[in-house]
Amino acid sequence: MAAQFQGLKFELEYPHSLGIYEKYDEAQKAVDYLADQKFPVENLAIVGTDLKLVERVTGRKNWGSVLSQSVLTGISTGLLVGILLSLFSPDGQFWTMLLVAIGIAIVLNVIFGAVIYATSGGRRDFNSVRTTIPSKFEILCEHKHVARARELLLGMPGARAAAFE
Numbered sequence: 612m613a614a615q616f617q618g619l620k621f622e623l624e625y626p627h628s629l630g631i632y633e634k635y636d637e638a639q640k641a642v643d644y645l646a647d648q649k650f651p652v653e654n655l656a657i658v659g660t661d662l663k664l665v666e667r668v669t670g671r672k673n674w675g676s677v678l679s680q681s682v683l684t685g686i687s688t689g690l691l692v693g694i695l696l697s698l699f700s701p702d703g704q705f706w707t708m709l710l711v712a713i714g715i716a717i718v719l720n721v722i723f724g725a726v727i728y729a730t731s732g733g734r735r736d737f738n739s740v741r742t743t744i745p746s747k748f749e750i751l752c753e754h755k756h757v758a759r760a761r762e763l764l765l766g767m768p769g770a771r772a773a774a775f776e
């Protein structure tokens with residue numbers, strides 16, 4: 612079954628590879644060239660392949676960082692909850708509801724953050740950010756249009772020279 616997003620299908624019917632590119636910009640340039648040649652580009656997909664998970668370590672975790680992060684999370688959660696609650700509160704109670712919600716959220720986040728850190732037993736004593744990065748980008752094309760797309764890509768500036776590399 613095809614993945615749907617706002618009525619668009621992400622799957623192609625019997626896709627064929629038009630080419631593999633080292634950089635996204637190169638794949639985008641090829642699709643842009645096909646669009647300029649009036650090719651029906653809705654029959655194409657740029658797919659990131661050879662995925663790598665990259666985790667960038669941002670710092671050491673300690674009691675100070677855990678508690679400060681818990682306070683910041685509590686403030687943002689409390690602001691959200693406080694604003695939502697104040698919409699349904701009597702007139703003149705906006706600031707009271709907001710401050711109470713922020714206070715409760717800070718206390719709860721600090722308690723939960725401290726308990727989780729204390730019970731972690733020293734595992735993952737660091738903060739990090741993760742992302743998935745493709746190493747290559749492949750252009751796929753519907754089987755009905757692949758011959759025409761390949762023919763057009765041969766006319767792309769620099770395509771003939773790249774074929775000899």
